[in-house]
Amino acid sequence: MGCGRKAEFVEYWERRHHRARAVRDSLRSALIDGTWAEGAFPSDDELGRMFGVGRNVVREAVQLLVHEGVLQRRQGAGTSPGKPIVVFDADVLGALDDSIGPAAPLATPMTQLVLRWTDETATAPVAAALHIDTGDPVVVLERLDRSEDGPVIFWTTSLAASRGLTQPAPLGEPMPMGFYRWLENAGIELGSLYVRNGAVGADPAVAEVLDLEPGAAVMLMHLRLTSHDESIVAVSTGYVRSDRFVSEFVVKR
Numbered sequence: 001m002g003c004g005r006k007a008e009f010v011e012y013w014e015r016r017h018h019r020a021r022a023v024r025d026s027l028r029s030a031l032i033d034g035t036w037a038e039g040a041f042p043s044d045d046e047l048g049r050m051f052g053v054g055r056n057v058v059r060e061a062v063q064l065l066v067h068e069g070v071l072q073r074r075q076g077a078g079t080s081p082g083k084p085i086v087v088f089d090a091d092v093l094g095a096l097d098d099s100i101g102p103a104a105p106l107a108t109p110m111t112q113l114v115l116r117w118t119d120e121t122a123t124a125p126v127a128a129a130l131h132i133d134t135g136d137p138v139v140v141l142e143r144l145d146r147s148e149d150g151p152v153i154f155w156t157t158s159l160a161a162s163r164g165l166t167q168p169a170p171l172g173e174p175m176p177m178g179f180y181r182w183l184e185n186a187g188i189e190l191g192s193l194y195v196r197n198g199a200v201g202a203d204p205a206v207a208e209v210l211d212l213e214p215g216a217a218v219m220l221m222h223l224r225l226t227s228h229d230e231s232i233v234a235v236s237t238g239y240v241r242s243d244r245f246v247s248e249f250v251v252k253r
Contacts, residue, residue, distance in 0.1 A: 016056060016057055016060065017060065019053055019057045020057050020058075020060035020061040020064065021061075021064075023047070023051050023053060023057060023058065023061035024061040024064045024065055026051070027047075027061060027062075027065060027071075028065060028068075028070055031065075031070055031071070031081055032246055036080075036081055037081060040078075040080075041071070041078070041079045041080050041081065043078075044058045044059060044062070047061075047062070062079060066079075068242075068243055069082045069083065069243035069244075070082050070243060082243065083149040083150075083243070083244060109147070109148060110145055110146065110147055110152070111145075111146050111174040111175075112143050112144070112145050112146075112174060112175045112178065112179060113143060113144045113146060113172060113173065113174055113175075114141070114142075114143055114167070114168060114169045114170065114171055114172070114173060114174075114175060115142040115143055115144055115171065115172070115209075116140065116141070116142035116171070117139065117140070117141055117142075117167040117168075117171065118139070118140050119137060119138075119139055119161065120137075120138050120139070120140055121135050121136065121137060121138070122134055122135060122136045122137070122138045122158075122160075126138060126158050126235070129158070129224065129232070129235040130158060130159075130160050130232050130234075130235060131231070131232045132160050132162075136160065136161070136162075137160075137161035137162075138158050138159060138160055138161055139158075139159050139161050139165060140156065140157070140158050140159075141155075141156075141157045141159065141168070142154075142155065142156050142157070143155050143157075143175070143179070144209060147244065149244065150211055150244070151209060151210045151211050151241060151244075152240065152241055152244045152245050153221075153238050153239065153240045153241070153245065154206060154209045154210055154238065154239045155179075155236055155237070155238045156236065156237050156238075157179075157234050157235070157236040158234065158235050158236075159233065159234045160232075163186070163188065163233070164186070165183075165186055166186075168182050183225075183233065183234075188227055188233055189227055189228040190225065190226075190227060190228065190233070191225075191226040191227050191228040191229070191230055192225075192226045192230070193223060193224070193225050193226075194223065194224040194225075194226075195221060195222070195223055196221070196222040197219060197220065197221055198219070198220040198222075199217055199218070199219055199220060199242075200217075200218060200220045200239075201214075201215045201216065201217060201218070202214060202215060202216045202217075202218045202239065206218065206239045209239075210239060210241050212241065217242060218239045218240055218241060218242060219239070219240035219242050219245070220237070220238070220239060220240075221236075221237070221238040221239075221240060222235075222236070222237055223235065223236040223237075223238065
């Protein structure tokens with residue numbers, strides 16, 4: 001790359017929207033860690049000095065976080081952290097109300113509402129996922145993880161009917177215990193949880209359940225839960241409000 005090309009490349013990353021992105025990312029990480037949870041959020045001038053950027057970069061970064069719902073900016077009241085973000089320790093095999101990570105100063109109490117419990121026959125994709133035969137009986141549990149601020153995650157879970165599970169709570173009522181604890185109380189010895197994450201726009205149905213505008217960005221989670229003998233216990237799809245939830249992974253060598 002010639003000197004002229006290098007200069008052009010450096011200049012590209014110095015553009016305001018890229019500097020604002022970097023400031024936004026750093027502020028979001030600090031907010032998730034609980035910085036400023038108890039104190040006043042810095043002024044634009046303070047943020048400018050903190051990051052060595054101009055006022056316009058700061059304003060753009062803050063506005064990005066306001067748009068995400070991580071910050072709130074009110075006329076005459078200044079800027080403050082938005083609604084609490086649940087930090088879930090993904091090292092622990094537990095539902096949100098089973099185990100909240102210790103590094104979660106903003107974590108709030110969670111409830112899991114039972115939205116639907118129905119008997120169905122396994123379609124080919126569900127049968128393949130659960131390692132059963134097409135047409136075998138399954139039960140479908142749909143539940144909503146809620147914090148005191150509103151919906152967080154909408155789950156749809158398929159389980160083989162042969163597990164003999166019974167409805168965990170009346171429709172519209174909270175489960176008396178977390179999802180994984182419920183399974184263990186039913187005599188299932190849990191093994192591993194396999195997770196695939198992605199991002200999608202909320203369709204009208206998901207948006208309605210999560211109290212979002214259709215098309216809003218949500219995190220998509222596909223889960224496969226096994227027992228201690230590696231047989232498949234459940235497969236789940238979850239849609240997550242990313243402005244209210246973040247998962248925390250620790251990978252050790």
